[in-house]
Amino acid sequence: MKTLLKGGRLINPNTQTDAVMDILIEDDVIRAIEPNISIQDATTVIQLTPEHWVTPGLVDLHVHFRDPGQSAKETTGTGSKAAAAGGYTSVCVMPNTQPVIDNLQTLDYVNNVIQNDAVINVYPSAAVTKGQIGEELTEMISLVKRGVVAFTDDGHCVMNANIMQLALRYAAMVEVPIICHAEDTHLSAKGCMNEGYHATLLGLPGIPNTAESVIVARDIELARFTGGRVHFAHISTRESVDLIRRAKADGLQITAEVTPHHLVYTDAALSGYDTDFKMHPPLRAEVDRQALINGLLDGTIDAIASDHAPHTPDEKTLTMDHAPNGTIGLETSLGVILTHFYQNQLLRPIEIIQRMSTQPAQCFNLPAGELAVGMPADIAVIDPNLCWTVDPKRFESKSRNSCFKGNNLIGKAIATFVAGQNVYADPTFEALKQTQLMAV
Numbered sequence: 001m002k003t004l005l006k007g008g009r010l011i012n013p014n015t016q017t018d019a020v021m022d023i024l025i026e027d028d029v030i031r032a033i034e035p036n037i038s039i040q041d042a043t044t045v046i047q048l049t050p051e052h053w054v055t056p057g058l059v060d061l062h063v064h065f066r067d068p069g070q071s072a073k074e075t076t077g078t079g080s081k082a083a084a085a086g087g088y089t090s091v092c093v094m095p096n097t098q099p100v101i102d103n104l105q106t107l108d109y110v111n112n113v114i115q116n117d118a119v120i121n122v123y124p125s126a127a128v129t130k131g132q133i134g135e136e137l138t139e140m141i142s143l144v145k146r147g148v149v150a151f152t153d154d155g156h157c158v159m160n161a162n163i164m165q166l167a168l169r170y171a172a173m174v175e176v177p178i179i180c181h182a183e184d185t186h187l188s189a190k191g192c193m194n195e196g197y198h199a200t201l202l203g204l205p206g207i208p209n210t211a212e213s214v215i216v217a218r219d220i221e222l223a224r225f226t227g228g229r230v231h232f233a234h235i236s237t238r239e240s241v242d243l244i245r246r247a248k249a250d251g252l253q254i255t256a257e258v259t260p261h262h263l264v265y266t267d268a269a270l271s272g273y274d275t276d277f278k279m280h281p282p283l284r285a286e287v288d289r290q291a292l293i294n295g296l297l298d299g300t301i302d303a304i305a306s307d308h309a310p311h312t313p314d315e316k317t318l319t320m321d322h323a324p325n326g327t328i329g330l331e332t333s334l335g336v337i338l339t340h341f342y343q344n345q346l347l348r349p350i351e352i353i354q355r356m357s358t359q360p361a362q363c364f365n366l367p368a369g370e371l372a373v374g375m376p377a378d379i380a381v382i383d384p385n386l387c388w389t390v391d392p393k394r395f396e397s398k399s400r401n402s403c404f405k406g407n408n409l410i411g412k413a414i415a416t417f418v419a420g421q422n423v424y425a426d427p428t429f430e431a432l433k434q435t436q437l438m439a440v
């Protein structure tokens, strides 16, 4: 089986390639990347135009597939299909499942489900502490040997600095990062949105910026002290961006991600009491949003991650103070970033693919994020000018809690290949395939 993607604009940050180029997929690997590959060499030819981007499959470091335990919200099957529809070929799943991924038996279950049900590459993370209650470390070394790529108590912060320090030392031995969900729970307390003008106006308890930044500052110092690697999840405040920028200048092994929703919304979005805008960390003020954008542009922030957090409609119809946190994002992240950063000319195409594929892969040492002969054919085909409206009813995800519902976006993945398998194709891509087959 040989598939030829012909005439597209190939964007590969690792080689700094941004040029019209053909790419030949044979079975599960990339066989050739050349300016003009003969259609004789292929069984299927897809005739693209220079308007189409052919890129390494996108990589999302932060998704919740709710498996095991909450299959009404999402499963590995539905979550991975949603990822494929968003152009993703590799994701890292968070361990705050029921039960928590904090031991080898649960990890074995997860690995088994991934092998059977996932249509893309799914990499498990595991908890830093047993039950994510912050007291006793998990068997970190054994978990890494069985495939864990990072540790995190995501959803909770490791509040005990000594536990965090020990975790960093163990993680350093096996060269994996600790993902920090930075939230001092004494400061965030019962807050359910950003502390400030809008919280006061709405009469809701607020979460101050310091709830995040004091933990970011603490974990930077622990990384400095232990030599460990810290990856900051979903950073949301201007203070966090400043701290991370300085830590990187000091040469520390620090990486960070930001979500599309923190890049495009502020706490003003909660004015209609719509709980799809309730997340942890909360949407912040405009000055924070601008700092996140600057951090993304200047390289302080390495990766864009969706923090895809599915919840049932029943849960999300609770009042703002009781509804669970989070928005789904796998099927909208690329469109949101293309609309706000490509169409507005803030980032070049290669810089977008760097932040959504190449650099995320590097943060967790994943075998992804590049196009190279002999590597698994994990590829996204993107139409950066396709206009579409976000309709959660049409999502592959089981859940509908998208804060981007109703948005008019420009740009979308139209096909996704994982190890040479065409796991997602939008109708416009199918049309390209058929035309060329008839012509041949």
Ligand SMILES: [Zn+2]
Residues within 6 Å of the ligand: 154, 155, 156, 181, 233, 234, 280, 281
């Ligand atoms: Zn989190």
